[in-house]
Amino acid sequence: MGEFDLIERYFKHPAGRAVLGVGDDCALLQPAPGTQLAISCDMLVEGRHFLSTTDPFRLGHKALAVNLSDLAACGARPLAFTLALALPRADDAWLAPFSQGLFALAGAHDCELVGGDTTQGPLNICITVFGEVPVLAGRSQALLRSGARAGDDLYVSGTLGDARLALEVFRGTLSVPAPIFDAARLRLEQPTPRVALGLALRGIATAAIDVSDGLLGDLGHVLQQSGVGATVDADIAADLVAARTGYPEACGPADTAILPAQWRSWALAGGDDYELLFTAPPAARSAVATAARTSQTPVTRIGRIDQAPGLRLVDGQGQAVPDSYTSFDHFR
Amino acid sequence: MGEFDLIERYFKHPAGRAVLGVGDDCALLQPAPGTQLAISCDMLVEGRHFLSTTDPFRLGHKALAVNLSDLAACGARPLAFTLALALPRADDAWLAPFSQGLFALAGAHDCELVGGDTTQGPLNICITVFGEVPVLAGRSQALLRSGARAGDDLYVSGTLGDARLALEVFRGTLSVPAPIFDAARLRLEQPTPRVALGLALRGIATAAIDVSDGLLGDLGHVLQQSGVGATVDADIAADLVAARTGYPEACGPADTAILPAQWRSWALAGGDDYELLFTAPPAARSAVATAARTSQTPVTRIGRIDQAPGLRLVDGQGQAVPDSYTSFDHFR
Numbered sequence: 001m002g003e004f005d006l007i008e009r010y011f012k013h014p015a016g017r018a019v020l021g022v023g024d025d026c027a028l029l030q031p032a033p034g035t036q037l038a039i040s041c042d043m044l045v046e047g048r049h050f051l052s053t054t055d056p057f058r059l060g061h062k063a064l065a066v067n068l069s070d071l072a073a074c075g076a077r078p079l080a081f082t083l084a085l086a087l088p089r090a091d092d093a094w095l096a097p098f099s100q101g102l103f104a105l106a107g108a109h110d111c112e113l114v115g116g117d118t119t120q121g122p123l124n125i126c127i128t129v130f131g132e133v134p135v136l137a138g139r140s141q142a143l144l145r146s147g148a149r150a151g152d153d154l155y156v157s158g159t160l161g162d163a164r165l166a167l168e169v170f171r172g173t174l175s176v177p178a179p180i181f182d183a184a185r186l187r188l189e190q191p192t193p194r195v196a197l198g199l200a201l202r203g204i205a206t207a208a209i210d211v212s213d214g215l216l217g218d219l220g221h222v223l224q225q226s227g228v229g230a231t232v233d234a235d236i237a238a239d240l241v242a243a244r245t246g247y248p249e250a251c252g253p254a255d256t257a258i259l260p261a262q263w264r265s266w267a268l269a270g271g272d273d274y275e276l277l278f279t280a281p282p283a284a285r286s287a288v289a290t291a292a293r294t295s296q297t298p299v300t301r302i303g304r305i306d307q308a309p310g311l312r313l314v315d316g317q318g319q320a321v322p323d324s325y326t327s328f329d330h331f332r
Numbered sequence: 333m334g335e336f337d338l339i340e341r342y343f344k345h346p347a348g349r350a351v352l353g354v355g356d357d358c359a360l361l362q363p364a365p366g367t368q369l370a371i372s373c374d375m376l377v378e379g380r381h382f383l384s385t386t387d388p389f390r391l392g393h394k395a396l397a398v399n400l401s402d403l404a405a406c407g408a409r410p411l412a413f414t415l416a417l418a419l420p421r422a423d424d425a426w427l428a429p430f431s432q433g434l435f436a437l438a439g440a441h442d443c444e445l446v447g448g449d450t451t452q453g454p455l456n457i458c459i460t461v462f463g464e465v466p467v468l469a470g471r472s473q474a475l476l477r478s479g480a481r482a483g484d485d486l487y488v489s490g491t492l493g494d495a496r497l498a499l500e501v502f503r504g505t506l507s508v509p510a511p512i513f514d515a516a517r518l519r520l521e522q523p524t525p526r527v528a529l530g531l532a533l534r535g536i537a538t539a540a541i542d543v544s545d546g547l548l549g550d551l552g553h554v555l556q557q558s559g560v561g562a563t564v565d566a567d568i569a570a571d572l573v574a575a576r577t578g579y580p581e582a583c584g585p586a587d588t589a590i591l592p593a594q595w596r597s598w599a600l601a602g603g604d605d606y607e608l609l610f611t612a613p614p615a616a617r618s619a620v621a622t623a624a625r626t627s628q629t630p631v632t633r634i635g636r637i638d639q640a641p642g643l644r645l646v647d648g649q650g651q652a653v654p655d656s657y658t659s660f661d662h663f664r
Binding site: 023028070074082142 | 352355356357358359360361362363365368369370371372373374375377378379380381402403405406408412414415416417418446447448449451452453454456458460462463465467472474476477478540541542557
């Protein structure tokens, strides 16, 4: 199978929203009048972002999901994406499920493939995604990292740390019961981009970011760009690890028990969560609750934004918790 | 150096045209009213698209140039681009010249970096580029592959085949005098995207494509999408190999002489030329000449579009030349 056959067979879908889709030198998009185009780009490398054994259907899903998560954090409605794919070989047994996973998620978000590139090389998946953000009365409705204000509440969507727990099992540093591993693995391999929540938070949230490198690291970007500090309840965060609910503390031999500090660590610095971390003033609490309900996305208040710079971690009793959590860095 | 330092040091330029550039979850672009956004994406893999020894300055140039070439083929004005970069390690000695080469070309085309991703992995450079195409009286001014009509003239810009000649020298299948190699190597490693010509051809050319996989292969896309055939003068094309001008037929030992069929082959199926191949009706000949002059880009008429499907190669005497040229395919 050659390059053009491969594109024809797996990646050529008829253009819907785009003026021109796959098959010319460029795709053509015509954004609606009075909108801005939100653009984000993520590259996934085998061995770094996923294991070589990852189910290709899930990988197709994840490659787009991590990009849609950036649109969600911006409050943008997905429109289209390009896909560049380096593959060791043109392999039907991989390409068929990969493209199915990709298009299943794309279809669910009405986000169409408009172009890209395929080449031979070490497995690398690079997606650039395009979304639409309205401009109302001259003001962009995009959610930025820079809008957090002292006194704002700090929220996170969904669950935290399960992807990291699954990664640790793959790494062999941890063993957990199979049903817990399977659920955590699904969070690692097939994350849910919080697109509907991002849209519902437009005009409500003051700042937002998606949690990809670990909650505290990503919060750090918001604090830095907003010029504020924050206090985070580490125990509330630790309770957001889905695997912890009903986790048999005494399962297996004693050395496989998971200590409270470990749950905290996964929740605060796990990575690969693809949840939304966002801020909103206390006066908007009922609006946030409504946004969570209409988008069918659980949201938890985990702290507050402070005037004083820096990050303070507290436990359930308000006592300081030492912060020794570092964010994921792709070059460390 | 970590991932964020790397972005800060080499890739964070202040946003100019973009509403929001590097540093948030998404970049924000606001296309001018009445325009379409042209989007293209190219991935360059070490060992496949460039040698590991390629000068990083030239590579930074080329990675963007091949994308700008797609905008040129569409008649789009460059606006912005995203860069995703997988690197084996964060290496200043490579990143500094790479980013210089990239930004030198970006600056020359007023095309700004608005976002991207960096990660550890086998060297891979993925750029997605955005350009603007006006819509006049409800009609997109984009140059497409599908507009060629029987009777149209067929043109190509610049020179052909020199990149392939340089590649053959690198592969060790050929030896040429040093000045000829140096000039050819520059065409391979630092191609010139024909952006000004593409803009000048709006409203004149009926179809266009950029020549990246070899002239005949890329012409095949135009013929297929336009539902036409073509006749190409192989000898005119062969004369477009710049190295041929004044090439000492008898230089070096006899077995290094280059036969006429070889020049034809490089011109017609060399690859990596990044010239524009386009069609225009004979009535537009003076308009094409003006477009070439105003864009300071040489243009040569190399054939014509026929009603009859298929591709016919002829020599300078109009005699049929057998076509045994195949296009470059990244999976062959």
